Structure formats: C-alpha cells, structure tokens
Amino acid sequence: MVGREVGEHPHGADRLCEAGNRIYSRAVRHGRVSRQHAQTVPCLLELALLHPDPDDMDWLVPTPPQEVMKRLLRGVYDEVSTSQRRMGSAVSAFEWFSGLGSLIEAPGTESAAIRVLDGAARIQGALDEATEACQAEVLTVQPGGIRPEHELTEGLHRALALRGRGVRMRDMYTHVARHGQGLLNYLELMGDSVEARTLDEVIDRLMLFDRTVAFIPANADRTMALELRHPALVEYLLTVFERFWRLAIPLTAPLPDTGIEGISHREQSIAALLAEGHQDAVIAERLGISVRTCRAHIARLSETLGAASRTQLGVRIAQVGLDGASRSADAATAPSFSLPDQGTPTAR
Numbered sequence: 595m596v597g598r599e600v601g602e603h604p605h606g607a608d609r610l611c612e613a614g615n616r617i618y619s620r621a622v623r624h625g626r627v628s629r630q631h632a633q634t635v636p637c638l639l640e641l642a643l644l645h646p647d648p649d650d651m652d653w654l655v656p657t658p659p660q661e662v663m664k665r666l667l668r669g670v671y672d673e674v675s676t677s678q679r680r681m682g683s684a685v686s687a688f689e690w691f692s693g694l695g696s697l698i699e700a701p702g703t704e705s706a707a708i709r710v711l712d713g714a715a716r717i718q719g720a721l722d723e724a725t726e727a728c729q730a731e732v733l734t735v736q737p738g739g740i741r742p743e744h745e746l747t748e749g750l751h752r753a754l755a756l757r758g759r760g761v762r763m764r765d766m767y768t769h770v771a772r773h774g775q776g777l778l779n780y781l782e783l784m785g786d787s788v789e790a791r792t793l794d795e796v797i798d799r800l801m802l803f804d805r806t807v808a809f810i811p812a813n814a815d816r817t818m819a820l821e822l823r824h825p826a827l828v829e830y831l832l833t834v835f836e837r838f839w840r841l842a843i844p845l846t847a848p849l850p851d852t853g854i855e856g857i858s859h860r861e862q863s864i865a866a867l868l869a870e871g872h873q874d875a876v877i878a879e880r881l882g883i884s885v886r887t888c889r890a891h892i893a894r895l896s897e898t899l900g901a902a903s904r905t906q907l908g909v910r911i912a913q914v915g916l917d918g919a920s921r922s923a924d925a926a927t928a929p930s931f932s933l934p935d936q937g938t939p940t941a942r
Contacts, residue, residue: 614638621656629654664915670841671866674793677837681797684830685810688820707824710812717809717819724803725752732756732763733802733835736771738882750780757787765790766835766842768882769849769860781845791842794863795880797834805832861895862916864888869908869917 610618614635621627626647632654638644639654643662647653711717725732756763763784769792771777781790801809808831812818822828843849849859857865860881867877878888892907899914901907911917 611635611637614643618643618656621654622659626653626655628652673837674795674841677834678797681834684827684834688810688812707822707827709821709823711809711819711821713817720819720821721801721809722752724801724807724809725756728756728761728803729759730761730804731802732761732804733800733832734763735766735796735798735800735835735838737768737796737798738771750783753780753784753788757784761787763788764839766796766838767792767845768796769794769843770882772845790845791839792845793838793842794859796838800831800835802828802832802835805829808832857895857898857916858891861891861898864891865895865911865916868892869911 614637617627617632617635618638620631621644627644629646629652632638632644643657644654645657647655709720711720753763765788767777767790772792777790781788799811806823806828808822808828810820810822810831812820822831860883863881864877867880872880874888874892875885878885881888883891895911896902896907899907899910901910
C-alpha cells in the first residue's frame with residue numbers, strides 16, 4: 595500500500611520526507627542511484643519507489659513517476675469506495691427502520707430524533723428553521739453537474755443571512771460544477787465565508803447544520819426528506835462528509851493529471867464506470883453530465899485508445915489500467931437520494 599507507514603519514516607509516497615524526495619528525484623534524473631546513497635532512506639525501498647538493478651545489485655533503479663501516480667489514485671479510489679459502501683449501508687438501515695415505523699413519526703406524535711418531512715412546503719419550513727437557528731457551520735453535498743442560475747438565486751438570501759451571522763459554509767460538488775459561471779459568481783459574492791471543493795462523484799444531497807441536525811432525502815422523487823437529530827446519526831454523516839472533503843479538490847486548484855497521455859480526468863472516470871458495466875445514461879447521471887457529452891467523451895476515449903468497437907474499448911481500458919480495479923462494484927450500487935432543489939440554504 596503506497597500510503598502505509600514504514601520504519602522510522604512514517605509517511606507514504608504522497609508526502610515523502612526531505613531525504614527521500616532528494617534521493618528519489620536524483621534516481622529519476624539519472625536512471626539509478628547507488629545503494630550506498632540510499633542507505634539513509636529505507637522508506638523508498640519499503641514504498642517500492644526504488645528497487646535493485648538486476649544488472650548490478652549495488653545500484654537501485656526508480657519506479658517510474660507515472661506508476662507511482664497510478665498507485666496513489668488507486669488508494670484514493672479505495673477510500674472513496676469504502677465511504678460510499680458505508681453510506682449505502684446507512685441508507686439501507688434508514689429504509690428498514692422507516693418500514694418498521696419504530697423510530698419515525700407515529701400517528702399523533704413526532705420523534706425528536708428522526709422526523710419524516712412529507713412535501714416541499716414542510717421540507718422548506720424545516721430547512722428555514724435550521725437556517726435561522728444555525729450559528730457556526732453549514733456543510734452541504736450538492737450532486738449533479740452545473741448548477742442552474744435559478745437554483746443559485748433561490749438559495750442566495752439564506753446564504754447571505756448565514757454569512758451575516760459569521761456562519762462558515764463548506765460545499766462539495768462534482769468536478770463538472772466547476773464549469774458553471776453561476777457557481778463561480780456565487781462563490782465570488784460570498785467571499786471567504788464559503789469554501790468549495792469537488793470530486794468526480796459525490797453522494798446525493800446532504801445538509802448538516804452546526805453538527806446537530808442533518809437533512810437527507812427519503813425517496814427518489816424528492817418529495818420527502820428525513821430530518822435527523824440523533825447524535826449518533828449526525829456524527830456518522832459528519833464523518834462521511836469529512837472523509838469525502840479530505841479527498842475532494844479545492845475549487846481554486848486545478849484537477850490532477852491522470853498520468854496517461856491523451857486521457858483527461860473526466861475520461862478516466864468514464865472508463866472506470868464503463869468497466870463496471872454501466873450504460874451511458876447511468877454514467878452521465880453519476881458524473882453530472884448530459885448523455886450527449888458522455889458519449890462524446892466515450893468516442894474520444896475510443897479514438898485515443900485505438901478501439902474500433904465498444905467491446906474492444908473495454909479490453910483497451912483494462913490493458914492500460916483504467917478499469918478502476920480498486921473501485922468496488924458494491925460502491926456503484928449504493929442507494930442514491932436527493933432533496934428537493936428548492937430551499938437549500940447555500941448554493942445548490
């Protein structure tokens with residue numbers, strides 16, 4: 595595993611020590627480095643960044659940087675997949691308990707820990723109450739692609755009210771949302787009160803207020819939501835958010851190169867989903883793009899990899915290591931959920 599701790603050098607390939615950085619860089623520049631020079635950095639051998647030269651055991655040769663990058667990306671996908679599986683398990687549990695009716699609203703009573711909000715008006719009212727009571731922090735996950743201007747405008751007054759009280763906001767989007775001018779304008783208006791990051795894929799809509807109340811969708815057509823105040827449930831959702839946040843890329847930072855010439859970050863994600871057997875429409879929905887755009891990316895991917903058919907494209911994807919082998923198929927089937935577009939206190 596690239597990121598594991600080793601010996602007296604507790605770090606991974608993503609954060610080499612100063613000596614390791616210097617010796618590995620020298621090995622890449624010159625094609626090899628003497629074993630004597632590498633004695634002070636056993637971490638490079640433990641991390642498989644250096645390995646013995648089969649022609650001369652007194653020398654060590656470096657693992658190509660492109661291969662190291664691929665290992666790091668696989669590690670990131672492992673963490674994302676784990677979080678998605680746990681989130682899927684939690685949603686399944688919510689559905690099961692909702693079916694029993696033991697923890698949610700019963701006739702004439704309401705549970706303080708879990709409330710079912712039925713209808714847009716009731717959802718909107720609960721969100722307004724949470725927004726007004728919020729004093730410190732709002733965390734949101736906003737799935738889909740480019741945010742429509744009208745959605746951003748609808749939630750702007752709530753976001754401005756939160757900013758006026760000094761509330762900090764962290765919003766997570768898909769990478770596609772970076773291309774929406776409306777979102778960029780919104781973030782410029784909000785200034786440093788909002789921090790935004792993006793991922794290839796995110797869980798569906800989630801809102802957390804002051805780490806005490808959370809909102810998640812309760813059905814597929816966005817007409818019902820769950821208001822959660824149970825400390826254990828809120829803490830669980832907070833952990834999921836923080837893990838995704840750590841993996842996400844700040845909106846102000848460029849997306850990393852895939853390490854494979856001619857293939858973009860977006861096409862790498864599409865290739866991984868194609869390898870999992872998903873249809874174009876499903877891939878487009880998960881990545882927040884249109885089906886037409888998705889097919890254009892697939893066509894370019896086929897051209898780059900020299901594939902004349904969809905079957906051949908699958909073979910090529912596996913051959914060059916774009917099949918996302920470290921991404922669990924279970925993560926692809928995690929249940930999805932979404933809140934209504936209206937009523938989001940921050941940009942949606």
